[in-house]
Amino acid sequence: QDVDLQIKAVVSTQSTGELDDMRRRQVERQQLEKHNELIGQLKAAEARNRIRLLRIRYNNIRNSEVEQMVAYQPTSIRAVRLQALVPQHEPYTLPTHDSMLKNDRQRVEELIDDDEMCTTKRDLTCI
Numbered sequence: 001q002d003v004d005l006q007i008k009a010v011v012s013t014q015s016t017g018e019l020d021d022m023r024r025r026q027v028e029r030q031q032l033e034k035h036n037e038l039i040g041q042l043k044a045a046e047a048r049n050r051i052r053l054l055r056i057r058y059n060n061i062r063n064s065e066v067e068q069m070v071a072y073q074p075t076s077i078r079a080v081r082l083q084a085l086v087p088q089h090e091p092y093t094l095p096t097h098d099s100m101l102k103n104d105r106q107r108v109e110e111l112i113d114d115d116e117m118c119t120t121k122r123d124l125t126c127i
Contacts, residue, residue, distance in 0.1 A: 059089045 066086050073079035
C-alpha cells in the first residue's frame with residue numbers, strides 16, 4: 001500500500017518511465033518474496049525427510065544390535081529375558097485398516113463398476 005501511495009505521488013510529478021520502473025521493482029520484489037518463501041518450504045521439507053531417514057536408520061541399527069545380543073546369549077532363558085527387557089521397535093509400515101465405512105466402500109465400488117454411467121450421468125439441458 002505504501003508503494004501504491006508512492007506511485008500515485010510520483011504520477012503527479014514524474015514521467016511514465018519512472019512510474020513503470022517503480023512498478024517493475026515492486027513486481028520483482030514480490031516475486032523475490034514468493035521465491036524465498038518457496039525455497040524456505042523446500043529446505044524445511046528436506047530437513048524433515050533427513051530427520052525421518054535418520055530415525056529409520058537408527059531404529060534399524062538398534063533392532064539389529066538387539067537381535068545380535070539375543071542371539072549370543074549363552075542360554076535360551078537369558079535370551080528370552082533380554083528380549084523381554086529390551087523390546088524391539090516395529091519397523092514403520094503403512095496402515096492396513098480400511099478408512100472407509102462399509103456404506104462408503106459399497107458406494108465407491110458401485111460408482112467404479114458403473115460402465116454405462118447411469119448413476120453419474122446428468123441431463124443438464126433442462127437448466
